[in-house]
Amino acid sequence: MTHPSLTQIVGYATGDPGLDEPAVWAIEVHLEGCADCRARLAGSTTVQSRAVVARVALELDREIAAAPAPVGRRWSWSWSVLHHRWFVGTLLPWLVMTVTVLGCAALLGALWVGMPSLVLLVAPLAPLPGVAVAWQRRADPAWELIATTPAAGLTMLLRRTAAVLAVVVPALALVGAGTGLSLALMLLPCLAFTAATLLLGTLVGVRRAAIGVIASWTLVVIAPSIAATRMPVLLSAEAERSWAVATVVLTAVAFLRVTGSRRLSHPD
Amino acid sequence: MRAVSTAETATTTHPWPIHAEGLQVRAGRHLAVDGLDLALSTGVHGLLGPNGAGKTTLIRALATVLAPAGGRLTLLGQVVDGRCELRPVRRALGYLPQHFGYYPRFTVREFVGYMAWLKEMPKADIPGAVQRAVDRVGLADRADARLKTLSGGMLRRAGIAQAIVNDPRLLLLDEPTVGLDPEQRLDFREMLRDLGTDSCVLVSTHLVEDVVAACTDVVLVNAGRLVWRGTPEVLAAQGDGGHAGDSPAERGYAALLRQHRAEANR
Numbered sequence: 001m002t003h004p005s006l007t008q009i010v011g012y013a014t015g016d017p018g019l020d021e022p023a024v025w026a027i028e029v030h031l032e033g034c035a036d037c038r039a040r041l042a043g044s045t046t047v048q049s050r051a052v053v054a055r056v057a058l059e060l061d062r063e064i065a066a067a068p069a070p071v072g073r074r075w076s077w078s079w080s081v082l083h084h085r086w087f088v089g090t091l092l093p094w095l096v097m098t099v100t101v102l103g104c105a106a107l108l109g110a111l112w113v114g115m116p117s118l119v120l121l122v123a124p125l126a127p128l129p130g131v132a133v134a135w136q137r138r139a140d141p142a143w144e145l146i147a148t149t150p151a152a153g154l155t156m157l158l159r160r161t162a163a164v165l166a167v168v169v170p171a172l173a174l175v176g177a178g179t180g181l182s183l184a185l186m187l188l189p190c191l192a193f194t195a196a197t198l199l200l201g202t203l204v205g206v207r208r209a210a211i212g213v214i215a216s217w218t219l220v221v222i223a224p225s226i227a228a229t230r231m232p233v234l235l236s237a238e239a240e241r242s243w244a245v246a247t248v249v250l251t252a253v254a255f256l257r258v259t260g261s262r263r264l265s266h267p268d
Numbered sequence: 269m270r271a272v273s274t275a276e277t278a279t280t281t282h283p284w285p286i287h288a289e290g291l292q293v294r295a296g297r298h299l300a301v302d303g304l305d306l307a308l309s310t311g312v313h314g315l316l317g318p319n320g321a322g323k324t325t326l327i328r329a330l331a332t333v334l335a336p337a338g339g340r341l342t343l344l345g346q347v348v349d350g351r352c353e354l355r356p357v358r359r360a361l362g363y364l365p366q367h368f369g370y371y372p373r374f375t376v377r378e379f380v381g382y383m384a385w386l387k388e389m390p391k392a393d394i395p396g397a398v399q400r401a402v403d404r405v406g407l408a409d410r411a412d413a414r415l416k417t418l419s420g421g422m423l424r425r426a427g428i429a430q431a432i433v434n435d436p437r438l439l440l441l442d443e444p445t446v447g448l449d450p451e452q453r454l455d456f457r458e459m460l461r462d463l464g465t466d467s468c469v470l471v472s473t474h475l476v477e478d479v480v481a482a483c484t485d486v487v488l489v490n491a492g493r494l495v496w497r498g499t500p501e502v503l504a505a506q507g508d509g510g511h512a513g514d515s516p517a518e519r520g521y522a523a524l525l526r527q528h529r530a531e532a533n534r
Contacts, residue, residue, distance in 0.1 A: 090371075144369065146386060147333050148333055149388075153385075
């Protein structure tokens with residue numbers, strides 16, 4: 001629409017009966033989108049309308065002064081949001097358990113000279129208990145409520161898996177730094193196993209996948225290494241490169257496969 | 269000139285927010301909803317029925333917790349089956365389960381805010397919407413109390429607050445008045461009438477007087493099937509002095525159920 005003439009704006013401002021209803025609507029719609037014409041309107045307002053505006057402004061100022069100050073984005077507020085949205089109570093016991101087990105393994109490794117490093121042996125399994133309970137009906141008291149929200153299912157699983165990794169990875173790095181072990185050998189298998197569990201979860205469900213992975217690793221790698229008191233070839237320094245390749249491939253495949261998997265979004 | 273996509277030409281309005289045709293839903297192995305036909309429009313609908321009639325199973329299926337085992341279910345114009353994308357429907361959904369678990373260490377405000385976040389509301393709108401929802405159920409003075417310190421009725425109201433926080437177009441309430449005192453029930457009925465003006469509200473309850481006072485429409489189910497549907501006034505006119513009950517609506521309810529059972533046994 002072209003800009004209304006000054007006469008039309010004056011007519012609009014003073015409520016001129018000569019202006020018919022469609023014309024008033026057209027001016028009103030135009031004013032909503034045109035700052036220049038609003039400025040011209042402000043210049044042609046009547047004494048009465050200016051008085052009304054002044055009274056409203058006064059009332060508003062008084063109410064704003066009386067109302068409590070708005071809650072700002074304080075640090076404590078962001079912490080509470082982070083804590084409540086990402087690390088809900090259901091994950092906490094599992095994370096505490098994981099960190100405790102890692103601590104015990106480090107302590108045993110320090111006391112028990114001559115044994116293969118327990119930390120290195122259990123490191124790949126560290127995030128799995130947390131991932132297994134991330135989106136389970138029985139593990140989450142508010143499951144019934146959350147299941148009806150758009151974030152239910154895969155979003156929830158990936159979000160909570162990320163939260164688990166955000167705790168487990170720094171914990172592993174800390175323990176690893178204390179024992180002087182190769183950081184890549186601690187973290188790469190841990191990430192590879194998380195991706196593998198999600199991938200396997202698309203077939204059999206995340207909980208079963210996690211239990212399966214933990215059981216096989218314990219039987220095939222941990223038990224024989226402890227019996228033979230030497231480090232398995234799988235976790236020797238030469239295997240580092242293979243772990244890196246495995247991690248990248250598994251993560252990529254997992255990202256491609258998990259979207260749209262019904263098995264992951266509807267746990268039993 | 270440009271090509272018009274199907275998404276642009278798709279109808280944005282649909283006659284029934286809830287439309288079930290021959291709906292079957294399993295509760296465990298048992299078919300708790302069996303061949304239910306129901307079309308509900310905007311307004312407050314009361315869902316009545318004896319224990320084990322399939323009310324809770326029906327509400328859970330409408331809330332997209334359970335997938336239908338058979339028949340056809342359309343919510344807000346979207347067909348709900350095992351495979352479809354439920355996100356758009358779930359964004360417009362409010363649900364209060366019969367028994368709901370919660371995180372005891374959350375405050376009321378954190379709990380309602382968490383649910384609003386999961387319902388994917390715009391981030392900037394959440395604090396305002398939470399405050400409005402908490403005000404609306406009369407919990408403003410306990411908004412910063414932890415959930416584990418609340419009484420049963422207050423928890424129920426916190427549950428209602430999380431259900432209405434996203435201004436749902438489809439609101440499903442399973443036994444919402446359990447644990448509310450008489451005054452709160454009056455306020456709740458007032459809120460229901462208010463919500464029913466532009467959303468579809470389905471309230472499951474055992475309290476016939478709640479239905480009569482707050483609902484525009486009564487849906488009576490028994491053994492997983494629709495028995496009767498009509499207005500509360502017509503329900504009240506169904507019974508006479510010979511039927512059990514203390515109010516006309518209760519006598520009407522008893523009369524309809526007895527009549528249905530007699531027909532089923534014949």
